[in-house]
Amino acid sequence: MAVTAMPRARFxxxxxxxxxxxxxxxxxxxLFGWSDLINTRTTARxxxxxEHFLINRFGMLYDEVTASSLIKxxxxxxxxxxxxxxxxxxxxxxxxxxxxxxxxxxxCIHTHTVAGCAVSMQKDGLLPLNxxxxxxxxxxxxxxxxxxxxxxxxxxxxxxxxxxxxxxxxRNHGLFVIGRTxxxxxxxxxxxxxxxxxSWPFSNPVRRSIR
Amino acid sequence: MAVTAMPRARFxxxxxxxxxxxxxxxxxxxLFGWSDLINTRTTARxxxxxEHFLINRFGMLYDEVTASSLIKxxxxxxxxxxxxxxxxxxxxxxxxxxxxxxxxxxxCIHTHTVAGCAVSMQKDGLLPLNxxxxxxxxxxxxxxxxxxxxxxxxxxxxxxxxxxxxxxxxRNHGLFVIGRTxxxxxxxxxxxxxxxxxSWPFSNPVRRSIR
Amino acid sequence: MAVTAMPRARFxxxxxxxxxxxxxxxxxxxLFGWSDLINTRTTARxxxxxEHFLINRFGMLYDEVTASSLIKxxxxxxxxxxxxxxxxxxxxxxxxxxxxxxxxxxxCIHTHTVAGCAVSMQKDGLLPLNxxxxxxxxxxxxxxxxxxxxxxxxxxxxxxxxxxxxxxxxRNHGLFVIGRTxxxxxxxxxxxxxxxxxSWPFSNPVRRSIR
Amino acid sequence: MAVTAMPRARFxxxxxxxxxxxxxxxxxxxLFGWSDLINTRTTARxxxxxEHFLINRFGMLYDEVTASSLIKxxxxxxxxxxxxxxxxxxxxxxxxxxxxxxxxxxxCIHTHTVAGCAVSMQKDGLLPLNxxxxxxxxxxxxxxxxxxxxxxxxxxxxxxxxxxxxxxxxRNHGLFVIGRTxxxxxxxxxxxxxxxxxSWPFSNPVRRSIR
Numbered sequence: 125m126a127v128t129a130m131p132r133a134r135f136x137x138x139x140x141x142x143x144x145x146x147x148x149x150x151x152x153x154x155l156f157g158w159s160d161l162i163n164t165r166t167t168a169r170x171x172x173x174x175e176h177f178l179i180n181r182f183g184m185l186y187d188e189v190t191a192s193s194l195i196k197x198x199x200x201x202x203x204x205x206x207x208x209x210x211x212x213x214x215x216x217x218x219x220x221x222x223x224x225x226x227x228x229x230x231x232c233i234h235t236h237t238v239a240g241c242a243v244s245m246q247k248d249g250l251l252p253l254n255x256x257x258x259x260x261x262x263x264x265x266x267x268x269x270x271x272x273x274x275x276x277x278x279x280x281x282x283x284x285x286x287x288x289x290x291x292x293x294x295r296n297h298g299l300f301v302i303g304r305t306x307x308x309x310x311x312x313x314x315x316x317x318x319x320x321x322x323s324w325p326f327s328n329p330v331r332r333s334i335r
Numbered sequence: 336m337a338v339t340a341m342p343r344a345r346f347x348x349x350x351x352x353x354x355x356x357x358x359x360x361x362x363x364x365x366l367f368g369w370s371d372l373i374n375t376r377t378t379a380r381x382x383x384x385x386e387h388f389l390i391n392r393f394g395m396l397y398d399e400v401t402a403s404s405l406i407k408x409x410x411x412x413x414x415x416x417x418x419x420x421x422x423x424x425x426x427x428x429x430x431x432x433x434x435x436x437x438x439x440x441x442x443c444i445h446t447h448t449v450a451g452c453a454v455s456m457q458k459d460g461l462l463p464l465n466x467x468x469x470x471x472x473x474x475x476x477x478x479x480x481x482x483x484x485x486x487x488x489x490x491x492x493x494x495x496x497x498x499x500x501x502x503x504x505x506r507n508h509g510l511f512v513i514g515r516t517x518x519x520x521x522x523x524x525x526x527x528x529x530x531x532x533x534s535w536p537f538s539n540p541v542r543r544s545i546r
Numbered sequence: 547m548a549v550t551a552m553p554r555a556r557f558x559x560x561x562x563x564x565x566x567x568x569x570x571x572x573x574x575x576x577l578f579g580w581s582d583l584i585n586t587r588t589t590a591r592x593x594x595x596x597e598h599f600l601i602n603r604f605g606m607l608y609d610e611v612t613a614s615s616l617i618k619x620x621x622x623x624x625x626x627x628x629x630x631x632x633x634x635x636x637x638x639x640x641x642x643x644x645x646x647x648x649x650x651x652x653x654c655i656h657t658h659t660v661a662g663c664a665v666s667m668q669k670d671g672l673l674p675l676n677x678x679x680x681x682x683x684x685x686x687x688x689x690x691x692x693x694x695x696x697x698x699x700x701x702x703x704x705x706x707x708x709x710x711x712x713x714x715x716x717r718n719h720g721l722f723v724i725g726r727t728x729x730x731x732x733x734x735x736x737x738x739x740x741x742x743x744x745s746w747p748f749s750n751p752v753r754r755s756i757r
Numbered sequence: 758m759a760v761t762a763m764p765r766a767r768f769x770x771x772x773x774x775x776x777x778x779x780x781x782x783x784x785x786x787x788l789f790g791w792s793d794l795i796n797t798r799t800t801a802r803x804x805x806x807x808e809h810f811l812i813n814r815f816g817m818l819y820d821e822v823t824a825s826s827l828i829k830x831x832x833x834x835x836x837x838x839x840x841x842x843x844x845x846x847x848x849x850x851x852x853x854x855x856x857x858x859x860x861x862x863x864x865c866i867h868t869h870t871v872a873g874c875a876v877s878m879q880k881d882g883l884l885p886l887n888x889x890x891x892x893x894x895x896x897x898x899x900x901x902x903x904x905x906x907x908x909x910x911x912x913x914x915x916x917x918x919x920x921x922x923x924x925x926x927x928r929n930h931g932l933f934v935i936g937r938t939x940x941x942x943x944x945x946x947x948x949x950x951x952x953x954x955x956s957w958p959f960s961n962p963v964r965r966s967i968r
Contacts, residue, residue, distance in 0.1 A: 466930040
């Protein structure tokens, strides 16, 4: 798409607003130092009757994402419009589980920060050691690591583990946060980040079997 | 207020100097990496017979604060002048306790740095392990965490715990520093920051009851 | 060489592409914070029948390296073209061992990052504590520290320890990564960096004899 | 001194070169993140028969120091030329001990880095855990902390503890490095910095009596 194109005209007002907010979210994640090259993703639901979602173009760094470059996909990760843009369908697996099962979830943010990964490696997870932690600790779920392949069985366990929480610690992996708006998911990620950074050196990790 | 307004004309010389110093203090806190988005605050007393104070406009980031944007409030957190600017009255609770009880205190700086929070989570607090620590350790008070609601009883205990010290470790929370001038409070915060950064990985935290 | 020279004309297309990629690799290593002044190096094989390699000019910082400033050497570290540019022949010792023995290796990246050195100081090396670690842990070799002098015996042990892995932890020293392309070696270094940063504070180092 | 003055004309060639190198050293210390506001100092001997030294103007930050702003003092810390520039005589105490006793020492660098302070707080000091450490460990001396007042007795013990080493760990305080040139002292500080940053989280500090 040429720089001189007028992308906004191609989208409904609702889709355009979602694109702008989601692109801003990618940029903020980069600004806060939470990105991991191309290895995580943030997805958002486009309001409306169709089950359409936005995701970053595979291979694009977080500080490169723009409103227009986001790709519209259905709940299976297929391109909605004819496109030769690459989609990270494997990366959409986990967000898709949540987006399909919970229409109230507008946004999924998945991160691999050093502090977040380190707390995810600790047997006790985030401890209630300070006020920052108290603000999020009641909203944290945990999901055990089952390997990189996602089976149907794991999808069910993942949703069950989530329950009604917004912050999911993917044990020995990272963080997965959901929100009813993009802003809510971002704020929850921020709320997790503070206590994680204070706490991560304090506990001992547990060596877990990977089978 | 328009950018072209001449704000200084609206203020007494004493108030204007306090505004400039306090805004500089907000900017320095940001520059030193001690800010926590909109979650802490710094307040200053305006010299003069009236019990008036300055606080940041709620929602403004530390690197956005200007001398003119600071809001004048009384010791209850009410706007002194007609204004629709939002005031973080909950955030003024703790500074108000100090400002009302101790006219000698010109400035309260409250921070949530990673090192400061981490030391606040340690049973022994700051240990006398190096020369930096010796320079402040005699001036440090500790106040146990009692939850997010501030009762009258806690206000009394908070003042009693402070005694004649300038640096208060809010256990399992963060730091609260006072000074007879804005500069003094800033320097004391700096003096705490060095030993906290050297020391925080060394002690074990204690899990505290939050009731 | 004057700035106005047209360096590309002096090189074959294959050499020029290797120069551009290797210089980009030096710049990326600097950008990611993995450089250590002039104390490590990255080398690349120039495709073709001759056993020629590129290395940085000794004394040049990583953010100063350019495609044209790289020096062409043979497998003994001798300048291939008449030149008074200094070559770090001692620094080429270890890469030379790999480049001579394994024609499939196009690039060697040697780093001394804080996290990488710290993990190299730990008895158990990198632990399988998170998904990042799982992505590289099967591709990691370990070589015990034998001192700064490199004997013929050590060269054999170094190659034997490497086996068919791409990531070598030089115990009590740092990291040595190889790839069939410059990009592959860089990506493997990136893949190591994440779990190393999450893991390094968790294990206890072991004091090793240096004889 | 006005910006338009030609400071160089006021100085001998030897003094001017020392000024330029020492100012560069201050700037590099700031660039490497080793400065501590106005709380440390670096001093250099001006070559020549007179026992004259250069020190930063008290109150100037490291990134503000210029060749012309450095102050010329004698071995007692007195201004050599009529000047109303403030000299940190207390801060010159320790460098003066070395400069007077050892004419071979051209430069003293005193720092309070987080990693350096943290290692200084550890009973065993820097451990021989990696190659970086091996490069400096034979050149490290230790001096126990005796408080902030420097007695004649301590000066003797300080020199005796230094022996013929270049890197002095001031226990529970920081680092003091000397060199026969400004560059040598800077390189030695760099050589210490790497292993200190790798090692500081690994050992347990010891609580020392401060009397």
